[in-house]
Structure formats: C-alpha cells, structure tokens
Amino acid sequence: MDGTFNVTTLVFLVIAVVIFLKLRSVLGRRTGDEEGRFERYKAQQEARREAAASQDKIITLPRREREETPAKPAQEARPIAAVEERVKSIAGTNEDVAKGLMDIARADTSFEPDGFLKGAKVAYEIIVTSFAEGNRRALKDLLSRDVFEGFSAAIGERENRGETVEQTFVGIKAADIVDADVKGGTANVTVKFLSELITATRDRGGEVIFGDPKKIKEVTDIWTFSRDVSSRNPNWRLIATQAAN
Numbered sequence: 020m021d022g023t024f025n026v027t028t029l030v031f032l033v034i035a036v037v038i039f040l041k042l043r044s045v046l047g048r049r050t051g052d053e054e055g056r057f058e059r060y061k062a063q064q065e066a067r068r069e070a071a072a073s074q075d076k077i078i079t080l081p082r083r084e085r086e087e088t089p090a091k092p093a094q095e096a097r098p099i100a101a102v103e104e105r106v107k108s109i110a111g112t113n114e115d116v117a118k119g120l121m122d123i124a125r126a127d128t129s130f131e132p133d134g135f136l137k138g139a140k141v142a143y144e145i146i147v148t149s150f151a152e153g154n155r156r157a158l159k160d161l162l163s164r165d166v167f168e169g170f171s172a173a174i175g176e177r178e179n180r181g182e183t184v185e186q187t188f189v190g191i192k193a194a195d196i197v198d199a200d201v202k203g204g205t206a207n208v209t210v211k212f213l214s215e216l217i218t219a220t221r222d223r224g225g226e227v228i229f230g231d232p233k234k235i236k237e238v239t240d241i242w243t244f245s246r247d248v249s250s251r252n253p254n255w256r257l258i259a260t261q262a263a264n
Contacts, residue, residue, distance in 0.1 A: 099124065099125070102121070102124045102130070102131070102132070103121060103124075105131070105132050105133050106120045106121055106124070106132050109132050109133065109136065109196060110196065113197075115198070116196055116197065116198060116199055119198065119199030119200045119201070119208075120132050120196070120199045120208075122199075122200065122201045123199060123200075123201050123206045123208070123248070126201050126204070126206065126248045127206065127248040129253065130206070130248075132196075135208060135244075135255070136194060136196065136210070138254075138255065139194060139208075139210050139242075139244060139255070140191055140194050140212075142161055142244070142255070142257065143191065143194070143210075143212050143214070143240070143242065144188055144191070145157065145161065146158060146161055146162070146257060147186075147188060147214070147216070148186065148188055149161075150170055150173075150174070151184040151185075151186035151218065152184075152186075153174045153177070153178065153184075155167075155170075155171055155174065158170055158171070161256060161257060162256060162257045162258075163245070163256050163257065163258040165258070166256075166257055166258060166259065166260065177220075180222070180223075181222065181223035182220055182221065182222055182223070182228070183220070183221050184218065184219070184220050184221075185218065185219045185220075185221065185232055186216060186217065186218040186219075187216065187217040187218075188214070188216060189214070189215035189216060189217060189235055190214065190215055191212060191213070191214045191215075192213045192214065192215060192237070193211075193212070193213040194210055194211070194212050194213075195210065195211050196208055196209065196210055196211075197209050197210065197211045197241065198243075201248065204247060204248055204249055205245055205246070205247055205248070206245065206246050206247075206248050207243055207244070207245050207258070208243070208244050208245075208255070209241060209242070209243040209244075210241070210242055210243075210244065211239065211240075211241050211263070212238075212239065212240045212241075212242065213237060213238075213239050214237070214238050214239075214240070215235050215236070215237055215238070216235070216236055216238055217231075217232065217233070217234065217235055217236070218230045218236065219231055219232040239262075239263035240260060240262075240263070241260070241261045241262070241263055242257055242259070242260050242261075243257070243258055243259040243260075244256065244257055244258065245258040
C-alpha cells in the first residue's frame, strides 16, 4: 500500500507543477498595452465628468420636462378627446378660453394645457426672482426681446440709483388662464397670477424706501406667453405683462 500511495502522490505532484507553470505563463504576462488601456479609462472617466457637469448647468423651463425636446409625432400624441377633457377642467365655464386652448392643441399635437400651466408657474417664479436680483442672464432666454429690454432698462435704472431689492418668493396662490389663441402659427396664452411676496427696496444707505421686509404682500400679474407651434423647442417666452384692473 505504501508503494501505491507514493506513486499516486508523485503523479498528483507532477500535475500540480504543470498547472502552476501554465498559470504562471499566462497570469502576470504583460501585453504592452497596459498604459494605453489606463489612459483610455482616464479619458472615458473625464468625459463622463464633463458631461455630468454640463448637465448641471442647464436650466430647464419645462412645458413637458425637458428643454429642446423634439415635438412628439402626431401618432404618439394623446387623443384629442383626452386633451379636451383637461381643457374643460382648466377653462371652466369660459368658452373663449376653452376654444383657444383647443385651437392650440389642434395646431400643436404635443400641447398639454395642464403641463403648460405648470411650466408657466415655474417661469413666473424664475422671472420675478431674477428681476429682483438683477439677473439679466437668467431673464434673457425666458423673455421676448421687447420685454427683456424693458426689464433690463428697469434693472439698469435701479442700479444707477444704487438701490437693491430684497425679496422672498412665498408662493403662488392661484394661476388661471384668462385668454388663449393661435394667430399666424403663433400660440398665445395669457395667465393671471396671484402670488405672495416679501419684498423691500433699499437705497444706497440701506434704508427701506419701498415695501416691507417683514410683511407678506399679495401681487396680481397678468402675463402673456407665446410660442411658434412649428418650432421643435417646446419652451414659451413671456411677450407681454399688464397690471390687474
């Protein structure tokens, strides 16, 4: 039995040595491309970081959730009957508003009235806050040229007088569509906003000359938004403002 055991042990020992030599010949072998693969990996990681950083800088003003999103093909649009139901819930008994919204929905199959109203509220807060801060850059892409020039001039006059505005946007109490139509391929929707703000204007010396930094004030604004229905850009621009009667 001792002889059998020794022969068997020797056979397994030889097999183990052969396997070890085979693995050694494969594992640890350098291909000469290690540095190249590492450089490519670093480049890919850097590209991913740059892409993520660029996304963080995008300010989206959704009518549907993303900017510059191509309009949905007609076959993917929701049934007009479904849009009509939402229009009725938004327009209420105002038949002119209902007709105008339906005209827009027929001209632009991707139009969603409730989505538009959501985006209008976002736009209102951004514009009101940016105007108070004097942030022309944020305003430029949200306003028509005429409205931007008016806002920019008002900011410039305020800056020349050395005045600053302190403002806290409390919230929007109500936002109602009061007018809608399509003319010459351009959709126009007018929204009446009732918002709550805490605002105070201070002079060069820091004294409050307008408003109250401790009081919430109700503000009513009537704004008209516009969009070319043939455009692939889903965003709307503010083209007119007016005071409530």
